[in-house]
Amino acid sequence: MRQTFLTFLRGGDSALPGYRLSLAATLLWTGFFIVLPLCALAIRPWQDGMGAVVGALHDTRMFAALWTSFSSAALAALFNLPIGLFLAWALVRGDLPGRRVADALVDLPLALPTAVSGITLATLYGPQGWLGAPLAKLGIVVAYSRPGIVLALMFVGLPFVVRTVEPVLKNLPRDLEEAAVLLGARPWQIVLRVVLAPLLPALITGFGLAFARGVGEYGSVIFIAGNQPFRSEIAPLLVVVRLQEFDYPGATAIALVLLLTSLAALALVGVVRRKFSAWGDAA
Structure with a gap:
């Protein structure tokens, strides 16, 4: 022994x-x-008991909040893909002045307290804000609505896409693009088959990370969302509301559904990423 x-x-x-x-x-x-x-x-x-769980799962307000959280997180992660790709391309391939400052600012949403970012976004895009007032004259309402939630989640999720794509782009040989040009490939063929194909697994990973961060985001959203039930209320906020009402079964049921759905979404993203990675290796 x-x-x-x-x-x-x-x-x-x-x-x-x-x-x-x-x-x-x-x-x-x-x-x-x-x-x-x-x-x-x-x-x-x-x-x-089973009755408390069944009663909590029959809450239509919970399903509305879950739909708001997951749909907004998915839209924000989807919008961050082209923005993060272009930003990573500019940081890696571009020789622009102030590139190091821009590279440091990419990580700012990760270091900035979420409440500070939420208040800042609400101030900028509010009805009297620097950006909200001109947009309001055009009939575009950002703050205290669903677009405000997507905007806040884009802000906190963008670094995940940039930092996931950036190392892969650094290791991508430029000789492949030059060889494609010499072989007579068209610009769109170079972009789709030479550049985007190797970056696709990294983009899927960045999407999954940004989506997971957006689903659980709380501080940066509540200040700009409006928090209206069945319209702009997110699931993490509803958990806090249920705890304040001493409805512990309802709060834990929402948290459990949020956890299981997040795990299922991340597992699906992982499967898709592996499929595309295997497809790229076979090609």
Whole structure:
């Protein structure tokens, strides 16, 4: 028994000393901070009985909030794809003045407190804001509506697309584009088959990360969304509302649905990414 324990601590046949001990500590740490809270979230709604769960799932306001969160996150991630691709292209291939400053500003939404970004966006795009007032004269309402939610989620999700595409674009040889030109390829063929094809798995990954961030976003959205039930209320806000009403089964049921749907969406994105990666390797 002692020899077996010492062999485990030493890592067995592994070249890294203490590999298994490090692996066990990592798994234990991950279990306490990730697996255990997720298991608690999955078990908590059922502690009050099946009736409480069924009653919570018959809440039409919950489904409206879930639809608002997921549809807005999907639209924001979709809009971020071309913007993130062009921005990554400018940072990698462009030789523009102030490129390093722009590269640092890309990560600003990740470092900026979400409440600060939400207040800033609401101020800019509000009815009396610098951008909201001219848009209002054109009949375009951004703040306190669904477009405001999409705009806030685009702001917080853009770095995920840029930082996912950027390293792949750096490793993309320019010789491929020059060879395509010499072989007589048209510009649209170069863009679609030479440039976008290798970047497609990275774009799908960036979409998945931006979507996952948008689904759970709270601080930057509530200040610009308007928070009107059945119109511009997001699911994370409804969870807070249910907790303030001491409706713990309803809050945990919404959180459970949000978790399961997010995991299913991320799993689907992962499957699609692997399919396109395999297609690119076969080509």
